[in-house]
Amino acid sequence: MLGYAIRRIAAAVPVAFCVALLVFALLYLAPGDPAAVMAGDAASPADIEKLRIALGLDRPFLERFLHWLAGLAHGDLGTSVFTGLPVSMLIGQRVLATAMLMLTAMLISGAIGIPAGTLAACRPGGIADRAVLIGGVLGFSVPVFLIGYLLAYLSASRLGWFAVEGFASPFVDFVGFLRTIILPAATLAFAYAALIARITRATMLEILAQDHIRTARAKGLDEAYIVIVHGLSNAATPILTIMGMGAAVLLGGAVVTETVFGIPGLGRLTVDAVLRRDYPVIQGVTLFLAFLFVAINLLIDLLCAAIDPRVRQ
Amino acid sequence: MSRRGAVPLALGLAILLAMAFLAVAAPLLGGDRDPGLILPAERALGPSFARPFGTDLLGPDLFTRAVFGARVSLLVGFGGALAATAAGTIIGMIAGYVRGLDGVIMRLIDGLMSIPPVLLAVTLMAVMRGSLWNVIAAITLAELPRVARLARASVQTVRGQIFVQAAIVSGAPTTTILLRHILPNIAASLFVQASFIGASAIMLEAVLSFIGAGIPPTIPSWGNIMAEGRSLWQVKPHILALPALFLCGTVLGVNLVGDALRDRFDPRGA
Numbered sequence: 006m007l008g009y010a011i012r013r014i015a016a017a018v019p020v021a022f023c024v025a026l027l028v029f030a031l032l033y034l035a036p037g038d039p040a041a042v043m044a045g046d047a048a049s050p051a052d053i054e055k056l057r058i059a060l061g062l063d064r065p066f067l068e069r070f071l072h073w074l075a076g077l078a079h080g081d082l083g084t085s086v087f088t089g090l091p092v093s094m095l096i097g098q099r100v101l102a103t104a105m106l107m108l109t110a111m112l113i114s115g116a117i118g119i120p121a122g123t124l125a126a127c128r129p130g131g132i133a134d135r136a137v138l139i140g141g142v143l144g145f146s147v148p149v150f151l152i153g154y155l156l157a158y159l160s161a162s163r164l165g166w167f168a169v170e171g172f173a174s175p176f177v178d179f180v181g182f183l184r185t186i187i188l189p190a191a192t193l194a195f196a197y198a199a200l201i202a203r204i205t206r207a208t209m210l211e212i213l214a215q216d217h218i219r220t221a222r223a224k225g226l227d228e229a230y231i232v233i234v235h236g237l238s239n240a241a242t243p244i245l246t247i248m249g250m251g252a253a254v255l256l257g258g259a260v261v262t263e264t265v266f267g268i269p270g271l272g273r274l275t276v277d278a279v280l281r282r283d284y285p286v287i288q289g290v291t292l293f294l295a296f297l298f299v300a301i302n303l304l305i306d307l308l309c310a311a312i313d314p315r316v317r318q
Numbered sequence: 319m320s321r322r323g324a325v326p327l328a329l330g331l332a333i334l335l336a337m338a339f340l341a342v343a344a345p346l347l348g349g350d351r352d353p354g355l356i357l358p359a360e361r362a363l364g365p366s367f368a369r370p371f372g373t374d375l376l377g378p379d380l381f382t383r384a385v386f387g388a389r390v391s392l393l394v395g396f397g398g399a400l401a402a403t404a405a406g407t408i409i410g411m412i413a414g415y416v417r418g419l420d421g422v423i424m425r426l427i428d429g430l431m432s433i434p435p436v437l438l439a440v441t442l443m444a445v446m447r448g449s450l451w452n453v454i455a456a457i458t459l460a461e462l463p464r465v466a467r468l469a470r471a472s473v474q475t476v477r478g479q480i481f482v483q484a485a486i487v488s489g490a491p492t493t494t495i496l497l498r499h500i501l502p503n504i505a506a507s508l509f510v511q512a513s514f515i516g517a518s519a520i521m522l523e524a525v526l527s528f529i530g531a532g533i534p535p536t537i538p539s540w541g542n543i544m545a546e547g548r549s550l551w552q553v554k555p556h557i558l559a560l561p562a563l564f565l566c567g568t569v570l571g572v573n574l575v576g577d578a579l580r581d582r583f584d585p586r587g588a
Binding site: 023024026028031032145151154158253254256258260276278282291298299 | 326425426428429430432433434435436437438440441442443444445517521524525528529530531544548555558562565566569570573574577
């Protein structure tokens with residue numbers, strides 16, 4: 006296990022480096038001059054030149070990249086052009102809301118997707134199976150923001166149980182947290198639950214056709230026991246792996262969901278930075294979220310190795 | 319193909335044909351109304367007999383705009399799918415065939431894949447000016463890693479087979495081996511993947527426009543019409559309704575066709 010963990014962590018290092026290189030290079034290579042965009046349409050060429058030197062944009066690529074990397078190593082992601090605050094501080098202020106949103110969405114998706122996919126696999130062609138197939142296609146066909154508006158319209162403006170705007174920290178006001186998080190988390194969970202239901206169904210179909218399941222049935226074991234203990238526990242690894250890869254759906258969806266529901270998270274920070282062309286913030290948040298994605302997948306791979314010895318080989 | 323797979327395929331194709339018809343015939347169906355026409359007196363009207371889907375914030379007929387939007391959204395979907403599949407296939411084939419480049423290319427592709435597509439596209443649009451071609455370019459870059467990985471894996475499977483070995487031994491040039499012997503054998507799964515990219519490209523365009531980082535608002539795309547209706551969604555939800563219906567219908571159609579193609583050509587890819 007230790008050997009596997011070391012190998013897996015070592016494999017993540019070059020990926021993380023490539024992410025950093027890409028995030029930096031994309032903003033470097035993309036057509037258009039960040040200084041000109043940042044200065045606005047009214048700026049004179051002299052103003053733009055001044056800003057370019059102030060930002061270090063006149064330096065060669067390698068020098069700028071190494072300088073940026075050195076800052077990263079100290080946790081310095083640069084300074085926001087718009088607010089003048091350090092990017093790492095802005096991220097620190099916003100990370101809780103996004104983390105809570107994603108965790109709640111994961112819980113909701115797992116609680117819906119895994120049982121739904123399992124039921125579908127138990128009776129192929131049955132009602133649950135059809136529902137999962139249809140729900141799976143629908144989940145990938147409706148954009149996140151529409152689901153958000155639909156949920157907000159149906160529940161908040163009619164029932165008034167949930168808030169359609171804002172965020173409360175669970176450590177300060179737990180009831181307020183639940184009131185504000187349910188709708189955005191359900192919005193975000195829609196596509197993710199469809200993904201989990203689909204992979205659970207496909208994996209369980211394969212597992213339930215295997216010999217050890219037939220043996221268990223021949224022994225006369227209870228069907229529910231067979232499905233859960235002999236079936237589902239074997240499906241854990243593929244489901245977890247897809248949940249990790251699907252975290253990209255959650256991270257991307259969070260950008261949109263936070264905009265719809267006015268949640269002060271990292272997604273909203275990104276959108277604001279994009280609209281203000283605040284390049285250091287865009288760079289910092291994109292890098293942070295990409296690292297988060299790499300870290301989630303690393304943790305899930307380690308978790309899979311811990312619960313399934315076959316993965317360790 | 320089983321009967322069960324035929325119904326969704328037919329439904330998907332019917333939706334796509336209908337949308338393609340709307341896009342091609344937009345100037346006829348849109349009537350005498352220009353999608354960019356500004357009529358302050360008729361702004362944000364609800365559905366009526368003359369304008370079955372109402373008007374948007376500046377006055378133009380929503381049906382006209384949504385029909386013209388079909389042109390933009392379908393172009394984004396088709397262009398994004400084509401460009402991402404072509405670029406991803408080339409990169410993936412090189413990585414899968416040339417062992418010396420495999421490591422470097424795939425680490426970069428892994429890095430690109432670690433940035434969630436929505437985030438990557440938004441970031442790219444922040445640097446580029448908002449234009450139709452830049453949106454397609456951003457979507458292409460966000461979607462191509464998945465194709466590259468698929469192409470690489472497929473090439474590695476096919477490369478070991480005897481007919482490819484025979485071509486290598488007979489001295490065929492590398493480009494011939496890649497294009498004549500390998501590409502036809504991996505095309506089916508790439509084609510399936512391309513259909514799913516088309517669906518997510520249309521969604522991604524809508525998301526970019528919604529955030530305000532997409533195609534300029536003067537060009538009617540489904541995303542742009544919905545972005546306009548966003549500020550008033552609680553009082554005038556009708557502005558969102560038609561473009562939303564068109565968008566979801568089209569994406570659903572593409573997904574249905576994609577699923578059917580996958581079941582037929584690439585059953586292991588599920």
